[in-house]
Amino acid sequence: MTAVIEVSGLTRHYGKVKAVQDVSFQVEEGSICGLLGRNGAGKTTVMRLITGQAFASAGNIRVFGENPVENAEVLARTCFVRESQIYPDSFRGKHVLRAAAHLFPNWDADYAARLVDEFRVPLDRRMKKMSRGQRSAVGVIVGLASRAELTLLDEPYAGLDAVARQLFYDHLLADYSENPRTIILSTHLIDEASKLLNHVLVVDGGELLIDAEAEDLRGTAVTLVGGHSAVEQFAAGRETLGWDSVGGISSVTLTGLSDADKAAALAAGLELAPVSLQQLIVSRTRGTIQPEEATS
């Protein structure tokens, strides 16, 4: 495996705001990588830095082994679809696609036309007159039909309805299977998108919190529910991600339980519930609630 993106010690400050703080990671060729985190966590800044649209305050970025800043060769192989892309006032949908055809060497015009049909995009409408979902659909079409070796999609489906989102997932998988490439996807809809991802990066407050294979994260966390004293006894000395209680019943979310631990928990009369990727990331990015606070 070769790394398409290598980032080390990446830092970007805006005045006193530390948008990105000492972030290091690699993205392997051919992976679908989720860049996840809360609003303002630094996802968009990371993507802008990778595509040379912002300059790093410190640290190193290599895309296809080179510095991406003002590097035409690297940027021609890269497609970055931004959530709130601003278009010239006079631009209509068809102008965006025509521009994309000039910019991306692998542009597939027939595929783009099929997508326009399926997403029902009014190409003759001015971009600024389109609904949010229609504008997002144009972005998604550019992202898919550009077939760029490295495609970055920043919240690609803001305002898209459930049908259009499903269409996007299906097309992304089908086209990725036929034309493998590296995709970085930032999204808030973790549950919906998590099965598409094979790698997950989670940023919080500008720092990299999780850098792991999606399959390694799945199944690591478990929520235990049971009588308060039994739960407290079992959780003592373990790393807890969340804690909740009502009446005499408590629930605690733990990571790193072995099969033997799980059997012991069952034997102690506790109920085990799996934790989805989304729940895991929510509990990791909102700070741990300590048992003392929950029980007082």
Added chain:
Amino acid sequence: MDDGRPIFLQIAEQLESQIIDGSMREETQVPSINDLAAFHRINPATALKGINLLVDAGILYKRRGIGMFVAEGARQRLVAARTEAFQDQYVRPLVAQANALGITPEQLSRMIGKEAGQ
């Protein structure tokens, strides 16, 4: 698919179940990685990982340029493995719960007989 467990394991288990219940016969071709990925809406690398698990266990084998096939004797081996797991997964908790309720082994055996329609 349940998001709380590794998906490649679930893919492998599902294929195993299809081999056990006979809907996927020995020496027949299994769905391709891309078909599995599209059907379950999962990353193709994850589907591949599930398939590889079964290849390593000798349940599936690869015919070059054609695809993956169910190995001869796969069903028998899977049934044997699942029977072993059945003890831990079902019988042990069943007996533990019966003990907690004061159900004797004789009563339990009669209850199982009734359920099985004897």
